[in-house]
């Protein structure tokens with residue numbers, strides 16, 4: 001096949017591209033420039049869109065022996081990912097920008113462009129697997145559970161999965177580093193990137209305050225009594241315990257947690273841990289990675305964080321909403337996150353959490 | 358297929374230059390040394406200087422070797438500015454379509470030397486607006502330290518009215534620098550006849566090696582240097598002379614000069630063939646730059662495409678071309694040249710430069726044109 005390999009400048013995408021070549025594909029490496037104003041150098045383990053990263057990607061492509069280009073996706077990234085990140089926080093929800101980036105950029109803007117140019121698909125260094133089965137090409141967890149990225153890929157439609165190639169899903173990360181070294185890819189020892197690539201300082205709250213202001217508002221208990229002040233409700237996450245700065249102790253002395261964020265009144269509601277217990281999740285705007293779920297109650301697993309646990313549940317889909325009943329309660333669950341449904345290791349689909357009880 | 362249509366970026370070394378380079382590598386001697394080894398390489402340097410002087414019609418002593426065309430531009434613009442700048446005279450005049458090797462030193466003079474910089478606008482043809490310059494010199498001529506306008510533009514190939522500019526400037530005794538990197542060897546170029554104060558040329562655009570250029574600077578004019586040291590090159594450009602590259606530069610310059618007219622007429626025909634074929638294949642394309650043109654540069658706008666996509670598709674098909682504009686962090690900036698000519702950002706980013714040389718053939722052109730329909734239609738589909 002003729003494929004585009006998205007190369008971030010990190011070790012995973014470099015090995016993925018090399019493996020695609022070894023499998024006999026005709027591969028062209030592409031680095032996505034996602035920031036119109038990139039930093040020159042990487043600071044630690046953050047981000048993947050510095051000038052240095054694009055240089056690393058180019059050198060990896062040289063070593064592999066494939067053509068290399070840089071595609072400017074800064075505008076698409078800003079509109080589809082950064083603005084969404086800000087507006088979700090402003091609305092009191094907790095977004096996952098990596099998932100949006102896969103949905104809007106890597107497997108949309110890039111894949112669409114690649115297809116129009118005559119390529120068959122896009123290779124990435126994600127830890128996930130695809131498989132041909134009786135229900136078509138399906139998306140599955142990687143064998144390295146600690147690195148599995150199927151969660152952030154759960155927004156891919158059947159059409160997009162069709163064009164996705166994940167060469168790393170059957171390998172453990174340690175072996176990828178070894179393989180990179182054997183292949184002469186000097187990115188073998190480059191640190192993994194964590195955090196959010198467009199917040200190079202790693203200070204999410206500060207970054208959001210710069211964009212959304214830091215209007216002071218009350219921190220209240222469930223009865224509405226003011227316990228303290230905050231500087232921007234959106235910098236909190238449901239379930240958060242640290243950094244509340246409350247001086248009034250709770251009646252029984254137990255710690256308080258963020259229960260609710262009310263963006264309109266700029267209020268943060270706190271309370272006891274028990275209040276965070278969630279048994280039911282409702283999701284909106286679902287994407288199905290295979291056949292859509294039905295109104296029939298089905299047993300499966302749900303995952304609500306990128307590296308969270310798979311929780312046993314019963315799910316169904318009716319009236320445009322995904323309903324998930326958990327076998328055991330879960331504590332602290334932010335709306336805006338994706339609820340991803342698994343059938344064993346197969347990704348069934350995902351929906352954005354809009355309501356919890 | 359493998360067809361190279363990016364000769365304005367760089368072009369293959371000619372045989373004579375390769376030979377000169379190899380010969381020098383067997384020689385020992387710093388041309389500044391006084392012993393027989395030094396005398397021998399000094400002789401080669403001076404013969405090279407004379408050959409280049411013949412090719413550009415200047416005196417040998419007017420040739421100052423530099424490490425690139427970029428360095429020659431920096432030396433000229435900054436040096437001529439420093440020479441004359443004072444409280445009342447602090448205005449640097451360049452054009453909107455200069456190469457970054459003039460744009461950026463001018464910006465540096467603004468940032469670090471508090472110079473005022475005015476960029477001459479261009480007409481839709483791509484030629485600078487002489488009326489604007491005339492008015493500027495009339496009103497503020499006594500404030501101008503230097504005027505720098507290129508001989509021909511590297512993106513569009515449009516030749517500039519340099520003789521006219523010199524006429525306007527000389528009335529007010531303003532020195533004129535001219536970046537002739539793209540014109541040298543391609544069209545007749547005479548330092549003497551142009552009457553400019555300084556002129557930049559570079560070896561690798563004419564079949565010489567990369568990393569060697571020259572500033573032609575009027576006899577007797579001493580400008581402050583950028584690089585200080587051993588006092589070579591009229592104390593304007595210190596540093597041990599790069600004898601192998603200088604010898605190869607001279608060989609390439611002689612080669613280019615000897616065949617200039619013949620090659621220009623051949624390449625002009627290829628250019629005509631290319632443009633006619635392109636227009637027939639893509640009727641709505643726009644040819645950028647009119648008036649007097651270099652023989653080898655063709656700049657085309659393909660509405661509804663993105664140049665990055667076009668480049669990838671042509672590259673994949675074995676055709677090397679470019680946008681001709683600068684990259685920032687690997688991403689093409691919309692061309693300031695095309696924008697100055699009235700393009701929008703979008704249409705500037707739908708443009709490509711094909712630059713031909715005498716090494717190309719009619720069949721190269723025909724093969725590339727045959728790719729146009731499929732490449733352009735895929736690029737249009739990919740422009741989502």
Ligand SMILES: Cc1ncc(COP(=O)(O)O)c(C=O)c1O
Nearest residue numbers: 425426427456458511538539559
């Ligand atoms: C018009 C123009 N000026 C200056 C330069 C720079 O010359 P060099 O590559 O020798 O630094 C170039 C070539 O890139 C050019 O086209």
